[in-house]
Amino acid sequence: MSNPSGSGSGSWYETLTSTPVLIATAVGVSFAAIFAASSSGKTPEQIKTQAKEVKNVATSSTDAKGKAAQAGASIMSAPAADLAPPKDDPISASTLSQYDGSDPSKPIYVAIKGRVFDVTAKPEMYGKGKGYNIFAGKDASKGLGMSSLNLEDAVSDYSSLNETQMNSLNQWESFFEKRYNIVGKVVQ
Incomplete structure (x- = not known):
């Protein structure tokens, strides 16, 4: 798919x-x-x-x-509850991978263009075994821009996206900004 x-x-x-x-x-x-x-x-x-x-x-x-x-x-519309001010705490890719929805005691994170969003409020979408879990615990910018659920596309390097795909990625980023707290920034 x-x-x-x-x-x-x-x-x-x-x-x-x-x-x-x-x-x-x-x-x-x-x-x-x-x-x-x-x-x-x-x-x-x-x-x-x-x-x-x-x-x-x-x-x-x-x-x-x-x-x-x-x-x-x-x-x-944005969620009724106020979002917390964005954080820019450094989060390594290996640390981010621990927040993939497989451990119910941990939050679920999805990164877009290096910014880490807490999507824990939507386990029915991002939790283990759910449709968008492929994006959980990683920066999956390329896959979001491509509208792809293929594992090989769920990567942070989005430099190969065309203009239409970049627009899609930017729309997803805007969508997430209005709904989920930004808890950090992916660092290498």
Whole structure:
């Protein structure tokens, strides 16, 4: 499963925050149904077409824009709790690897572009055996930028990313900044 969004362009972040998905959510189309459709073997283009159909129906309603804005705000808003001020404590790669979700007594960390985020609040995503655990305990910048869940892509060197992938990586970094505490910086 190298790219859940298909072999075409588009990152997870873009899919999650796309206007058709936000509008579909606003008019009551279950996000779970959209996800189920995407895992049912339909191509990304088929799903985009379905989402556009929902968008067309939604935009015909004068109230749809307000609902879409509300849905967008609720999906992408920062957590209610205040985040702690960012720390820049040095964390070696070997120390970071100890925070991979395999020890329930330790926090779970994910690093992006050298900054270490505490994602312990989301063990259902980053915990041992979970879908995004591949990123836990390491700086997996390249994999995030590529929207890849391949182990060989979960590395810190993102110098080979193209412009689209760099945009995706930057969006993920921004997403994490708004949701997770920064607990340190990876040092060699």
